[in-house]
Amino acid sequence: MAAGTPVALGLSPARRDALTRRIRLLVAATIAYNVVEAVVAVTAGALASSTALIGFGLDSVIEVSSAAAVAWQFSAPDHTAREAREKTALRVIAVSFFSLAAYVTVDAVRALAGTGEAEPSLPGIVIAALSLAVMPFLSAAQRKAGRELGSASAVADSRQTLLCTYLSAVLLAGLVLNATLGWSWADPIAALVIAAIAVKEGRDAWRGEGCCAAPAAAGPARRQEPDACGCRPGCDCCG
Template identity: 85%
Template sequence: MAAISLGPTPARRDALTRRIRLLVAATITYNLVEAVVAITAGTIASSTALIGFGLDSVIEVSSAAAVAWQFSARDHALREARERTTLRIIAVSFFALAAYVGIDAVRALAGTGEAERSVPGIVIAALSLAIMPFLSAAQRGAGRELGSASAVADSRQTLLCTYLSAVLLVGLVLNATLGWSWADPIAALVIAVIAVKEGRDAWQGKGCCVPPATAVPAMAEDACGCRPGCTCCT
């Protein structure tokens, strides 16, 4: 019979907690800069896509701040108690993002307004596309090892920003070079669907987690390394 993993040691748990705090702080800092640049550039260029991207950054800040609040508790039991509230905040952020992106995409397809070329928008989208995958992967890895569904959910929010960055970059480049104004809203609708799914998973508390140190036999890992009831690792 395979041995049941009891998760990280107390020393490792403390190290992972510190790592998550640093990653969350980096995410908040970058997204604040991203929000200011994107919303400003979007307003100047009359680009609803850029403004929407900036608002997504604001939502990501709220999500990361919720995780920071959870991990600010020194007591492990208190952090676990805060996790459900944190997941609810992350889920609502996803739903709000999906609603905004979806409505904005429909308006764009209906021909409401025409965005101008935006070099700053292209630059910030390219930077986000390069930076966000690394932040997401680092936080997801630490969150899974620690057994924190909220940290994993927040890493998905950061990964979604990568998808949005790619969509925004393609849309801005196509608009600037070929005048294809329909490309961005179509892709944005796909992102809205993804955001709804991620929001639902966060609301249900799903995540790919290694059982925490308090694990009991009933919480043994399944074949893919996840606790029963969690979404299987991908």
């Protein structure tokens, strides 16, 4: 398990097993949805020469690899083995984010330089709107279970799912502006926003941030750095 992320305090073995099963189910649902999302987004993006849509589709591919890393971690036969796999899972998540950011940045700059102009994409608008509706629920459920279990990788993966919500909003705005006002430059700008968010989330995953295993009764002391559960000032799961 990542440094500073201990076993969740006060959990019975039965509760820990229940949370582990819940995370496995949520990860499976995330993988299934993102496979469909990736196929639709990348195909629509290629047809419309949309950097933002292709980047969004690649993020879906990366989210599948992230969820698969968490699934691999939680497939271990016992808690000790899962703990040993957590750092590797976090590294996979982080590297995935950085790879996405690099690709999208290069392609967005190329588009802004005038080497390609995105066309309107109705399928892209539909998949972006659907993801905007679906992803917050998957993210919240996995984050809640991950926090209670004290798993940094599960929380990091839930943050990547939440990132998909932000990306969906950015993508939807860019696609709608292009379709209604003919602002083709909105597409690569949306892609650059996607890249910037991916860099931040990759950095947080690499550091193992985003999980807090201490009980809520710990109060304000949990916001000191470093505390027993590795929380840092501003950590969004410590509140």
